[in-house]
Amino acid sequence: MTQEIEIGRSKRGRRVYAFDDIAIVPSRRTRDPEDVSIGWSIDAYQFDIPFLAAPMDSVVSPQTAIMMGQLGGLGVLDLEGLWTRYEDPEPALAEIRNLTDERATARMQELYSEPIKPDLVTARLAEVRAAGVTVAGALSPQRTQELYETVVAAGVDLFVIRGTTVSAEHVSKNQEPLNLKKFIYELDVPVIVGGAATYTAALHLMRTGAAGVLVGFGGGAASTTRTTLGIHAPMATAVADVAGAR
Numbered sequence: 001m002t003q004e005i006e007i008g009r010s011k012r013g014r015r016v017y018a019f020d021d022i023a024i025v026p027s028r029r030t031r032d033p034e035d036v037s038i039g040w041s042i043d044a045y046q047f048d049i050p051f052l053a054a055p056m057d058s059v060v061s062p063q064t065a066i067m068m069g070q071l072g073g074l075g076v077l078d079l080e081g082l083w084t085r086y087e088d089p090e091p092a093l094a095e096i097r098n099l100t101d102e103r104a105t106a107r108m109q110e111l112y113s114e115p116i117k118p119d120l121v122t123a124r125l126a127e128v129r130a131a132g133v134t135v136a137g138a139l140s141p142q143r144t145q146e147l148y149e150t151v152v153a154a155g156v157d158l159f160v161i162r163g164t165t166v167s168a169e170h171v172s173k174n175q176e177p178l179n180l181k182k183f184i185y186e187l188d189v190p191v192i193v194g195g196a197a198t199y200t201a202a203l204h205l206m207r208t209g210a211a212g213v214l215v216g217f218g219g220g221a222a223s224t225t226r227t228t229l230g231i232h233a234p235m236a237t238a239v240a241d242v243a244g245a246r
Contacts (some may be wrong), residue, residue: 016237039072043190043211045134045157048072055138055162057081057093062127069133076136076160077124079151080143084121085114116143118150125154136192138162141170141178152189158211161193164225165217168204181208197233202242215242 003015039048051073053060060068061083065075082089092111099107121137128135137151138160151159161180170177184191194214196202205213216233217225226232 016234018234019236021234022236042158042192045074045190047074047134052076055079055081055160057083057089062124065128065136066131066133069128069131074134074136074158075128076138076158077128079121079124079137079139079147080116082111083124084116085112087120116147118147121147121150122154125151125156129155134158136160141166144178144183148183148187152187156189159187159189159191160214161191162195162214164195165201166194166196166205167201168208180205180210184209195233196242197238199241199245203245206245213242213246215239 004012005015007013038050039046040050041047049072051068053064053068053073053075055076055078057078060075060077062077065077068075077083082092086092096104096108096111125135125137134157135155136158137154137156139147139151140163141161142163144161148159161178168180180193184193190211191209192212192214193205193208193210195217196205196213197216202213202215216235216238
């Protein structure tokens with residue numbers, strides 16, 4: 001039964017939980033670890049360990065994606081990151097690591113103002129493919145129409161459309177929004193899309209034909225959404241709701 005609480009006059013909400021709010025305890029039956037599989041699959045692709053590395057410059061480089069794949073997981077390359085803007089992004093990444101809090105935002109805006117180069121998108125994905133692991137790359141909904149043909153032509157195995165929060169129906173008065181259902185239907189590559197944090201939003205994303213849905217926004221340790229905007233999705237409830245939609 002859903003427990004609703006009063007937030008303020010005319011506003012009600014339900015109690016939700018982060019992972020820190022809950023604990024998993026053993027039941028009456030235990031199981032031998034040798035009998036447990038932590039493998040998983042999405043579409044036709046099989047993985048040995050349940051890790052999908054986030055498409056962020058601070059997390060995944062082409063080499064990291066290769067190493068993740070060799071270990072049995074999946075590394076997703078950010079195709080709007082520094083690796084597709086600079087031939088050699090290492091100096092920029094080293095500079096970012098040493099920026100002060102006061103200087104970081106302005107300098108990173110300068111670094112990321114460099115245009116994305118389609119030939120670098122192709123080259124980075126080809127580097128991962130040459131290692132013989134599953135190739136995954138991510139674009140935001142805003143960049144998908146512009147670059148998806150380049151990404152697919154480069155031989156990507158899994159296409160990730162990732163934003164802070166992504167819905168099946170985006171409304172805009174200024175530009176033609178990405179029609180997810182039409183896009184996924186016409187694409188020959190499995191699509192993973194998100195983030196979503198509610199039962200309804202996830203259900204609508206699944207109905208577009210997406211092979212997978214990314215859960216949550218703003219709740220991770222590396223996310224700035226919570227500190228910048230003051231909003232986030234408590235992940236325990238978000239995972240349970242999206243699992244319910246599945």
